[in-house]
Amino acid sequence: MFTRYLRLTKALVLSFFRDLQSLFFSLVMPLMFLVIFGFMYADMGDNARITQAAVYVNASETVFWQALEGIPGFKVLEVETQAQVEDMVRLQQVPVGLTWDGTELVLYTNPVNIQDNTYYNQLAQGVKTSLDQERMGVVEFVSLKRNAVGGDGGFGLPFIFPGIIALGVVSSGLFAITSSFMHYKDKKVLKRLVATPMSRLGFLAALMTTRGLVSIISALLVLAAGILVFGIQLDVDWLLFIPYLLLSTLMMMGFGALITLISKTAENATQIASILMTAMLFFSGIYFPVEFLPSYFQRASTFLPLTYVARGLRSIMGIEALNHGRLFWETALLVSVSLVLIWLTTLYSDWSEG
Amino acid sequence: MKQIFSIFRQYSLGALRDRYSLFWNLVFPLLLMAILVLVFGNMGELTGAMVFRIGLVNFEQQDGQMDEQRTSYAIQQTLEDAANKEEAWIELVSARNNKELDKTLAGLLQELEQGQLHAVLVIPDQFDGNVLQGIAGQFSPHVEAGQTGDLVVYYRRTNQMSIIAVDILSQIVEQVNRAISIEVGLADGSAAVALANRQVNPSSSIGKPFSFVGYIIPGIILMAFLSSGLEIVVERVASSREKGILRRYFASPLHPWQFTLGLLLYVVFLSLVQVILISLFSHFVFNTQLQLLQPLPLFYLVFALFTILSLGIGLVATAKTANAASTLTNALFYPLMFLGGLYFPVSNYPFPISIVVLVNPITYLVNGLRDSLGVFPSPTNATLNIVVPAAWMVGSLIYGIRRFNWSSKGDA
Known part of the structure; x- marks a missing residue:
């Protein structure tokens, strides 16, 4: 029986690697997203990030330049007039502008740079604090010591990195049943399979193994690309990481099984899975915090398995703290539900249909 | 003419019967617009x-x-x-x-x-x-x-x-x-130093206040065009070719050019419906109305659609199987969309991604469309907004016409 299982697994692995579309969604697309979002979020929230600023000064004080030098985030581009600053920001030639007339510091931002303007405000606030200390003689009697809790990651690329890995897991897990299983059913492969000594559970076990393997390859590719291209350093708990990838693939397969139970054809199942995957990408907090969404969408995120998969991966990769007990119970619950759904698929899905 | 309408009718009825196609082509763009506006529209506040x-x-x-x-x-x-x-x-x-x-x-x-x-x-x-x-x-x-x-x-x-x-x-x-x-x-x-934060008005040259909804609408329209122009043309033609449907069509009095025109007519009609729905949705939900029927925006809409259709023809000529066509479409769809500035500015991307942004025809099409609508001044030169997509359109068409084969086995 074990030999049959191994042979079937080998056949499914080969079939996966011959299918360009499956290869693209499970292995190439996460890498593509890493490159696109990686450059978008690189160094976000980090002082090492350099922002080019158009600066116009209409005052003789050197104190302003000293204050500006103290802020490592600005790369200064001095211009002749205040209007030039405004134009350069308006035409997106620089993301931010500053003018100083001896009493007022003005920060010019472009509303289209929605994600970055909070960061530019912080930089300007730093210049103002420095100017106040020099000009007013403000003395620091109270200081604020910052202590980060719950993981070593910052908001930005490290935060979305597990989300990109989760994307590969979703693709391989969710589409394993909705696309592969239903495709084999449509092509009457399953009908022929039930006529052989191979059991239904044996087939599903081989499918799970194949897709678990794909999830691991996808995650390792994304990790390697993250380290090589973006220099990301993560404290990955490998003992938990690999088993969690397998379990999360299983969770997504369970979700796929639920879709299969309500779909008639492979095309229907794939379409529903695509719609749900898109919804999960937006509402699971993997590319932007769900707190930015209205409260009803925040509640919706608690029903999506990707929310838990991404959070679990963030915890295992040392980016965000999550109580191990909570991680265990959440995972156990989702895996149990998935196993039941997959079992129901074997019972209620007619394998002899084509 | 009758044959052209027959193909157009067949595709239109097929789309109406397929609720998933209806969702992706007509509902999803509206949903995406609502999500982006809800998430990013109020970030300033x-x-x-x-x-x-x-x-x-x-x-x-x-x-x-x-x-x-x-x-x-x-x-x-x-x-x-x-x-x-x-x-x-x-x-x-x-x-x-x-x-x-x-x-x-x-x-x-x-x-x-x-x-x-x-x-x-x-x-x-x-x-x-x-x-x-x-x-x-x-x-x-x-x-x-x-x-x-x-x-x-x-x-x-x-x-x-x-x-x-x-x-x-x-x-x-x-x-x-x-x-x-x-x-x-x-x-x-x-x-004490006073700190003032002034948001410039990117739309000041045309005397309008900046609106994120106005900024995002051209992006959503081009995303819908990408979806219909690339996915429908490439995937449907490749799939019909692989299943031998096209060969059977052309065994009848239907000419390939009639089939092509019928399919293009369907994509143009679908795109028109998409633009109307997006306009109505933005008007009634976000109280935003854009002058899409003015000559210049209209030119950019038609120009964008035909550029994307030409890219689709180039793709379908490259892919030998339906599976390869679908994979190629998706591999091109995401970079075109995210690195074309449909939703966020892309002018500050570092090298080497900036190269993709610079050669991407969508970058220029969306810049030109936004500028012509007066919602956001184009960060790229007006001539480039025409020349770069036109080069892609001509290049893809020449390549597509030379390489395209109506038969998947290459014997037609």
């Missing part, structure tokens, strides 16, 4: 619209007494006042039991780690004494100068709300330092 949950543990209050002269009292009072306002931006979670503040702190830190709080501020024991010592150090040679009262803020680096909360607390601390310095005569209040 984020701190004004959101409530930060901040935990406060004041070890200086351990004895239960609060001296109004103390700095710790002033800080706590500032936070409580902010929390008690009608439109409060802070929800303050203070220690309930003054005798067991350590336990309270541990509890609050746990809540912070679990995401129930955005920050926890701790006013440590001896804080007021240290502040007083710092002040005394400025005046008396017998007291060591430079002593500060150190507040401690705990936060989560992975949460942007938490980071903003810490920045707000930093500003409060700065105000406290300024107030003390002025109070004890060390600082000159009149020399």
Whole structure:
């Protein structure tokens, strides 16, 4: 029986690697997203990030330049007039502008740079604090010591990195049943399979193994690309990481099984899975915090398995703290539900249909 | 002509019967627009619209007494006042039991780690004494100068709300330092620097205020065009070719050019419906109306659609199988969409991604469309907005016509 299982697994692995579309969604697309979002979020929230600023000064004080030098985030581009600053920001030639007339510091931002303007405000606030200390003689009697809790990651690329890995897991897990299983059913492969000594559970076990393997390859590719291209350093708990990838693939397969139970054809199942995957990408907090969404969408995120998969991966990769007990119970619950759904698929899905 | 309409009718009826096609082509663009506007449309007013949950543990209050002269009292009072306002931006979670503040702190830190709080501020024991010592150090040679009262803020680096909360607390601390310095005569209040934040109006050249909805609509329209122009043309033609449907069509009196025109007519019709729906949705839901029927925007819409259709023809000529066609379409769809500036500006992308942005025809099409609609001035030259997509259109058409085969086996 074990030999049959191994042979079937080998056949499914080969079939996966011959299918360009499956290869693209499970292995190439996460890498593509890493490159696109990686450059978008690189160094976000980090002082090492350099922002080019158009600066116009209409005052003789050197104190302003000293204050500006103290802020490592600005790369200064001095211009002749205040209007030039405004134009350069308006035409997106620089993301931010500053003018100083001896009493007022003005920060010019472009509303289209929605994600970055909070960061530019912080930089300007730093210049103002420095100017106040020099000009007013403000003395620091109270200081604020910052202590980060719950993981070593910052908001930005490290935060979305597990989300990109989760994307590969979703693709391989969710589409394993909705696309592969239903495709084999449509092509009457399953009908022929039930006529052989191979059991239904044996087939599903081989499918799970194949897709678990794909999830691991996808995650390792994304990790390697993250380290090589973006220099990301993560404290990955490998003992938990690999088993969690397998379990999360299983969770997504369970979700796929639920879709299969309500779909008639492979095309229907794939379409529903695509719609749900898109919804999960937006509402699971993997590319932007769900707190930015209205409260009803925040509640919706608690029903999506990707929310838990991404959070679990963030915890295992040392980016965000999550109580191990909570991680265990959440995972156990989702895996149990998935196993039941997959079992129901074997019972209620007619394998002899084509 | 009859044959052309017959193909057009066949595709239109097929689309109407397929609820998933209806969803992706007609509903999804509206849904995406709503999501993007909900998430990013109000980000400028984020701190004004959101409530930060901040935990406060004041070890200086351990004895239960609060001296109004103390700095710790002033800080706590500032936070409580902010929390008690009608439109409060802070929800303050203070220690309930003054005798067991350590336990309270541990509890609050746990809540912070679990995401129930955005920050926890701790006013440590001896804080007021240290502040007083710092002040005394400025005046008396017998007291060591430079002593500060150190507040401690705990936060989560992975949460942007938490980071903003810490920045707000930093500003409060700065105000406290300024107030003390002025109070004890060390600082000159009149020399304070005023910080003003001015958002430029990117649409000032056409005399309109900037609107994120207006900015996003051209992006959504081009995304819909990409979806219909690439996915429908490439995937349907490749799939019909592979299944031998096209070969059977052309065994009938139907000519390939009639089939092509019928399919193009369907895509143009679908795109028209998409534009109308997006316009109506933005008008009724977001109260935004764009002059899409003016000559220049209309030119860009037609130009964009035909550029994308040409890309589709180039793709379908490249792919030998339906599977390869679908994979190629998706491999091109995401970079064209995300690196074409449909939703966010892409002018600040670093090398080598900037190269993709520069050669991407969508970058120029969306810039030209936004500029022509007066919602956002084009960061790229007006000539380039025509020349680059036109080069892609001509190149793809020449390549597509030379390489395209109606038969999947290449024998037709």
